[in-house]
Amino acid sequence: MEKFAKAFPSSPLQAKTAKPWALAGVVGSGNLEVLLEVGGRPSDRMECHVETSIPGYKASWLAALADFAHNYPAGGTKVTINDQGAPPVLVNLRLRQAYDHLIKSNK
Amino acid sequence: MTRGPLFHEQTARQRIAALVDPGSFDELLPPPDRITSPYLGQLGIPVSFDDGVVIGRAKIGGKKIYLAAQVGQFVGGAVGEIHGAKLTGLFKAAARDRLPCVVVIESGGVRLHEGSAGEIAIAETMRAIFECRARKVPTIAVIGTDIGAYGGMGILSTCCDFRVMSEHGRLGISGPIVIEKWMGKKAYDSSNRALVWKTSGGKTKYLLGDADALVHDTADAVRDAIAKLLGKSSAVTLKSVKTRQKELARRLKRFGETADPDAVWKGMGVRDIARASLASGPEFAAIARRGK
Structure with missing residues (x-):
């Protein structure tokens, strides 16, 4: 297991969302779940927390998130x-x- | 015949969205609460925000229900401590509020990484189901995926008033691979899909009376079957248990020695095995009924 967190610069979320969170994916082999929540601070940062069963790929993770x-x-x-x-x-x-679920808030 | 997404291919959350009245689902302990397994992390296995089961309140056809759907992709939908506690709490809430409780099962049973905690959780959930039944609160299990309902979840499903199955669903206690390991490949070949589905699949379970409805592999069909059962409940009495026991003894006497699943189908009144094998859901049910 490997665990890390980092915040990335990102322009503020434009739309107002009907729901404060959205989930995509499931934890299964070769898959992942992403929980996206509003209300993080500051408003020009995307705060990320990753927990992965496969260690050693932190650089790829940070690149994908950035x-x-x-x-x-x-x-x-x-x-x-x-x-x-x-x-x-x-x-x-x-x-x-x-992100799509959060913005559209239909799921 | 069928269009749109197939029930057995959907995820737990997609199934819920497709089953309930639009916008009526109110999730209990949703992902942001982060109620996750305390054990998996210690074993180097990633946790899931919902611990493999989505629970909440919803409406079907305007009627309030409690609803749970297991996530088969997450450790095989297996029941750990948190997962089991969520199911127990849901059935207890259903008994308290006298609202029907529906559980969409997709599970191999207890999560072995959390052995005793999982076993106890399943036993507690069964107790909560019997609380519902004592209060005439309908309990319905839906089994419509290839993972099916095995082990503790197989037993749990038979504690409910009704079981809705599709031909994809499987119901049993020991899984095919476990049976093969114990009895040998000659006795039961788990790689023979036709054999596996003819012994534990939805069609056979419907013929034997273990499933109360056999439906097409779509959320619409599952929802219609649930809606028909929401107002009904069957009491557990000494008489009903004894009657069931007699039925099972008769079944064992009739089919206990046969190694041919087709003999069971024929014995239960299916005349045209080839046609019945190709028929799906209600069409199969109609063929079986005509045979009787």
Whole structure:
């Protein structure tokens, strides 16, 4: 197991959300779950907490998260991840799904 | 015949969203509460925010219910301490509020990493189910995925008033691989999917009366079956238990020695095995009924 946390610069979340959180994915082999919550501080940072069963890939994780924080206005959100060996492309997909659910708040 | 997502391919949260009235689901102990397993982390296994079961209040056809759905992808939907406590609490709340309780099962039973805690949790949940039944509160188990209901969850499902199954669902106590390990591959070949589904699958369970409804593999079909059962309950009395015991003894006498699952289908009134094998849900039920 490896655990780490870091906040990334990101422009503030634009839309008002109906629900304070969104979840995407499940903890299964080669998969992960992403919990995205609003109300994090400061409003120009995306706060990330990662717990993964596969140690040694911190650099890839930080790159994937920084990339997402750069591309989406996710400032003021808190991302918590439980991972069971998901590839980086899936990490990005789940982040986008969670973000989508949060913004649309229909799930 | 069927369109849209298949029930057995959906995740627990997608199943809930598809089963209940839109927007009516109110999750209890949602992911932000982070009530996770205290054991898995120590073993180097990642935890999940809902510990593999989503529980809450909802409405089906305007009727209030309590609802749980297990997450099969997370350690096989297995029941750990937190997971089990959530199920126990849900059935207790159902008994207290006299509201029907539905559990969508997708589990191999107790989570071995949390052995005793999981076993106790399942026993406590069964007790809570019998509390519901004593108060005539309907309890319904839905078994519609390949993981099915095995071990403690298999037993738990049979404690409920009713079981709704699809042909994908499987119901049993020891899983196929466990049976093969103990009895040998000649006695039971767990890689023979036809054999496995013909002995523990939804169709066979429906024929034998262990499942009360056999439905298509869609959330709509499952919801319709649940809606029909919401107002009903069956009391557990000494008489009903004795009647059931006699039924089971008769079944053992009739089929206990046979090694051919088709003989069980024929014995239960299915004349055209090939046609019945291809039929799904209600069509299969109709063929079986005509045979009788």
